[in-house]
Amino acid sequence: MMTYQQPQQVQAVIFDWAGTVVDFGSFAPTQIFVEAFAEFGMQVSLEEARGPMGMGKWDHIRTLCNVPEIAERYKAKFGRTPSDEDVTAIYERFMPLQIEKIAEHSALIPGALEVISTLKSTGVKVGSCSGYPKVVMDKVVELAAKNGYMADCVVATDEVPNGRPHPAQSLANVIALGVSDVAACVKVDDTWPGIVEGRSAGMWTVALTCSGNALGLTYEQFKQLPADKLQAERERIEAMFSDSRPHYMIDTIVDLPEVLADINRRLSNGEMPQSS
Template sequence: MTTANKIQAVVFDWAGTTVDFGSRAPILAFMTLFSDNGVDLTIEEARGPMGMEKRDHIAAVLNMPRVAEVWKAKHGSAVTEADIDRLYQDFIPYQLKTIPLCSKLIPGALETFKNIRDRGAKIGSNTGYAAMMIGELIKDAADQGYQPDCIITATDARYGRPYPEVLWRNLIEFGVSDIKTVVKVDDTAVGIEEGLNGGCWTVGLAISGNEVGLSLEEWQALSADQQKVLRDKAYAKLNASGAHYVIDSIADLVPVLDDIEKRLANGEKP
């Protein structure tokens, strides 16, 4: 198999993809921030824009009709850009508190990382988190054995997801120019859109991340019927986003990578 037929890089999201089963750290911070500003969000509202850069996420939530109406009733006027700027600055300490509480690697991650390295491929990473937010997360991940070859954050780029700049910056660091040999793995629809816009193979993670939004313990406590309802809904959402593959979690990625390399050998492209 030639180099052109082998995966050269796999670029992962962080929360809900490699760490933080259920992608809980951002939600805990968003919901507390809005509650402290007189607006109680539903889980669905808080999770809706997940994967975006965090200021953009705040703006997207405030643009939701119900949230905008509650904000105006509480504060006496429609939200402004100054309000969004203030909320983002206020958000940072909330997020700094929650990220270290949710930094455990998702089961199966280390085995998958080893397989990728055994293929001779690079491991990239990008995130909707700002650079100032993830220092402790990077350290905690390293202590557990995860050290990606590249880390690009939302504030390292001019344009956030779904624009593929943070993805491409990983590839620039690696010197990878053949986009068909790259795989983007993410638990959010906007992250899948980023990968598609970048020209990569895309893999959506349905159970470990934003679409189900439960901790591992909460997920395991559900009955098989309850799990099926949530799994079917999450798979439908990520399939509708255009993902080439949808799987439960990072633990299921290796067979997908094998299949992609077979497709590359057959001359297929994303």
């Protein structure tokens, strides 16, 4: 007879990339959407482009094209609402632009390297996944390695049958890393599709409110925000995340160690991610 034994501590942390470990403010993906649409004579604002962030990029473009205001702009220009073929055309313009621009926003988020080094030194595995397809991810990974960051596993959105908010990318990490139980995993992300992904995979989830897409500021701008303005922004972003039900919400990756200590405490008390 085999007895199910609940994990007692975290075995792996699965990180998103842009807005989580690299590219404070998540500028690389968003700026390119604006530019790709512009090449088709279409105006899409940075704020609009940030809306579906976290999804795979083709799905992101499809979602943007479904926004009534954007669909109307497209119709005014081309006489029809965007078809899947039109989405693919925009996506195919987006990809080379993305690869070209990725280096401009490849800096590691302050404190990320220290947190991840500590995890690795304590035997916790470091997984990762992204809304980027593999052709972009390869470049992101190469640039991060030059800055000293190497994840134990990288899963791009086009390496699984379904991208976020489906759980496939996180679960591919579980398999590759040899983790014994999904409840021993923590998904860290700055977007709601990434949090739903972790939730759906049966993991603990940690939403980052200030380093990513939702705040959309540079590190310097974030640091200069007056306390009352920062608090108001936190509350706005926490409300945005609430439906995805993250277990924890913190400003940036720097605040992760305390969260992991709390998850270890909860696991050793018999708590599971699905029960809260």
